[in-house]
Amino acid sequence: MPAPKVWVTGLTVGAIAVVAALAVQADKGPRPTATARPSASASASGGGQPSPTASAPAAVPDASGTGRRIVYSLGLRRVWLVDESDAARRTFAVWPGTVAPDPGSYSVVSRRDATTGSDGVAIENIVYFATKSGLNIAFSNAVDGSSPPPASGTQTGGIRMRKADGSAVWTFGSTGTTVVVVN
Known part of the structure; x- marks a missing residue:
């Protein structure tokens, strides 16, 4: 009967050969391709809460003002960074806290590099713009x-x-900077 080392060596060589063969096959297979993002109506009709990986609606919400501003939609849980020409330069989904600002127009009042949030999580890039119920909204x-x-x-x-x-x-x-909160 062969020594245990021979068995282990044989099994290891066999496993490496199988992995190599699978890697060659995978390299010859189809490649994933990027797909178009769903339209704003597709994202809105999907139900549930938007996640930060959800597709972005193209249009800045109506009645969100004009000029350079940050727009925050409470209902869509989404932010737009809007330039002077009223074009959205970036939009993304967010996770709101438990206390929401009232709809209206605000200004960024202060900023802080980093701190610990009221939930005990280390946070950074804090941009404060409102207060409500004794809490800073940022x-x-x-x-x-x-x-x-x-x-x-x-x-x-x-x-x-x-x-x-x-x-x-x-x-x-x-x-x-102006911050406009819309429903």
Whole structure:
């Protein structure tokens, strides 16, 4: 009977050969291709809550003002960064906190590089624009990129987004920038 080392060596060589053969086959197979994003109506009719990976509606909401501004839709849970010509330069879904700002026009009042959110999560790119129920309302992203739901019973005013979107809001939303909140 062969020694155990011979068996292990034989099995290892066989496994490597199988993996190599599968890798060659996979390399010859079809490649994934990018698909077009669904239209705004497809995203809106999908039901449920939009996620930060959901497709973006193209149009800035009606009655959101004019000129350079940040537009936040409570119902769509989405933000638009709008330039001076009223063109959306970026739009993305967000995770709102438990306390929402009232619809209306605000201005960025202050900014903070990093801190800990009221939910205990380390956050960065904090852009404050309103207060409600004693809480500061601000756009931010979690340092680790996560977006955990707020703890039950905890009031939070943070409007969280993916890390890249938080960086874009930080760059766009200097002090004094208009923020328009729509339903």
